[in-house]
Amino acid sequence: MEVWKADVAIVGAGGAGLRAAIAAAESDPSLKIALVSKVYPMRSHTVAAEGGSAGVVQAHDSLEHHFHDTVAGGDWLCEQDVVEDFVARCTEEMVQLEHWGCPWSRKADGHINVRAFGGMKIERTWFAADKTGFHMLHTLFQTSIKYPSIRRFDEHFCLDLIVEDGRVQGVVVVDIASRRFTLIQANAVILATGGAGRVFRENTNGGIVTGDGMALAYRHGVPLRDMEFVQYHPTCMPGTGLLFTEACRGEGGFLLNRDGYRYLQDYGLGPAEPTPRNKAMELGPRDRLSQAFWYEQQKGRTIDGPHGAVVHLDLRHLGEAKLRERLPQIYELAEEFLGVDPAKAPIPVRPAVHYTMGGILVDGRCAAPLPGLYAAGECSSVGIHGANRLGSNSLAELCVFGKTAGVEAAAFAKSVAHGPADVLLKQAGASQQRALDLVIDPSGTERIATLRKEMAQSMEDGCGIYREARSMQATCDKLAELRERYRKVRVEDTSSVWNTDWLLAIELGYQLEVAQAMAWSALERRESRGAHQRLDGYGERDDANFLRHSLAYHAGADAPHIDYGDVKITRSPPGTRAYGAAGEKAEQELAEQELVEQELVEQELVEQERAAQPGRTGEAHRG
């Protein structure tokens, strides 16, 4: 096995991995950085993000607003200190991308433009037409070429972390084209491998989104936090699950049921007005919109399509010119994949799995409990999404925390020395053998696709938009059965050149374990919060017992062990999540209450001062 000595190794070269690589390279140009990706960086799934990236810019907006939208949107399961840091740094990162060439959409005066997004009180979503993720990814990738200290390992698949002497000391990777194995020795490792949406049947994710980094960390004892929170995006293509961005609604699109009725007004999101009002109706948060779809389906008010029930995303009133300018990709997707001209007919849509809110437990500096290990982006749980992510916060997260991870990992790497290569090589050799055992076992009987299909169906059945103990337990049982059957998985392809059959088998192993963390965390959370909604008597949020993060610990061949951790509350005590008119009323009441409280405090101060005045003249001016 070859050995490549790096200071920092990064696994995953999407938005977070690339941003981390650049940050590490800039923090110290003498550091050697290994950037590993199982695909070429520009294929990473960041590419498919459409709508935009958050960053406060308007004069009537504030970091305070962004903070409160995010924390309430996450149903108070956010780490509030981390959210404060996040919202304060988003805009600078967006400007940084602008300096690196990102083709942000502009206003007539040349300043960047922002659009409305679900759950956001004020327009603060930076966008590049409806291909924001694509442009961010290519900008970061092409910019990364500037830095000679970043050595890319394109189309290299990560098989394991090397943990020795209580800290991470490298990764084992295999070159997909040649099946040559390399031990990348590194003093710090950043995981930036994205989400795990492919464990569900109908999803918006690319084929590569298989939870690799989550599984790698999890197997080494790092807990996966809040894995029960999986976001259903409300407007996806039936059958394939392909995404129609939230920007469709940000630009003014309507959601209609079979009667042509804007049904969201029946779910506490009204009133229905002809143009979008922020945090109301179609611009409500994703969890609420997907849940409303489910109820419409129960009421028989959805439309039957060849791939199940749908509702209509109506963009006709926006007109062809605006659609071509603001939503060109959506226009083409509808035309080519569905044969629908969105200027002339509504687009059939339904919810599909989109985003993994939970992930590898890290603190606000992106450090995992295992020394030397860092994580950023969708694979991580840094604490900004809570129980429901707001659209456009995750692209900003890639930059803000990609940078943090790069800087912190670089600093850590400089504080330690490389361990003895022979010890690490022995471990790496064992990892290599475990991976190869999958190929050379001729007794395999279980077809990869069969296991994967049963897993995905079971996750949809048990951990969908609404959940109950019986079906979640059935999913947990099914996953245990599948892990047992996986021991006899059959890899048909034995060759060493581009053996994707073998890689699919390894990915399936990752997926099954991540799916278990999701299902067991869901089963154990006996309340409803954000994207985790139950029908079996736990329909309400239960702060007394569950204002806590779930932590899933790997337990070998057994089901994960579920524990809990505290939630950091700084200045937003858990309140009621309200949207539409109710939300505005609640906000107004809150503001009035704050005003009253402030007046009371001031009045009290005045009285105290007055009472103290006779004997303490001048006190108030002293200090």
Place this chain on the structure above:
Amino acid sequence: MAETSGNGKVIRVEVLRYRPEQDEEPFLQGYDVPFTDDMSVLQGLQYIKDWLDGTLSFRWSCRMAICGSCGMMIDGEPRLACKTFLRDFPAGTVRVEALAHFPIERDLVIRMDDFLAKLERIKPYIIPKEERTLAQGEYLQTPAQLDVYEQFSSCINCLLCYAACPQYGLNPDFVGPGIMALLHRYNADSRDGAAVERMEIAGSEAGVFNCTAVGYCSEVCPKHVDPANAVNQNKTRAAGDYFLRLVRPKGGAK
């Protein structure tokens, strides 16, 4: 246990196979794939991989024509498999091969390090005309200025244009349409000041003048990038730069 029962329709998918460890040369292998009208060629290949033959290798990810992974020759034309539909082959058969003009690594997977090497050479990043700190905020760029380069920034690096380019087929040193589009993307950006540096690449032996203006590259581009237009604009420019270098021979163009 198959994924799709279909509606009784079956298409014959003929795939070019090549496994360097066991095959002397590439050969066509046929598979019968049940399909529905909304299924893409990519979904057909996935069906084969999942249920008929796990040894077939091909690249794919996003399924929505933005990651650029699944470029291949489909009935002889460079196409993205994810946005080519099985319903569009009424004869009941479709031939799928690795992208033309590239060495085959395995089955439908081609070697693309030549493209990456060329991309790295053209300095595909902003080299600012004037420095600006983050605290100074964004560079101003009007919608009209954005419009000048935006389409060229939409290249997804799928390489269809290279498979379409007869000149690249003859001379792999030719920088090629996609890279020319990306070079032009930066040269035409109002924030950038390094056009002259990049033109030394574009105007060199392997640069724009190799293009014979067939225009097939723009025809096959799935994102309307129109690389032929980028090449042409840079021909004019390179000719100008060449003339300048003649008059001011040493570093005069800098």
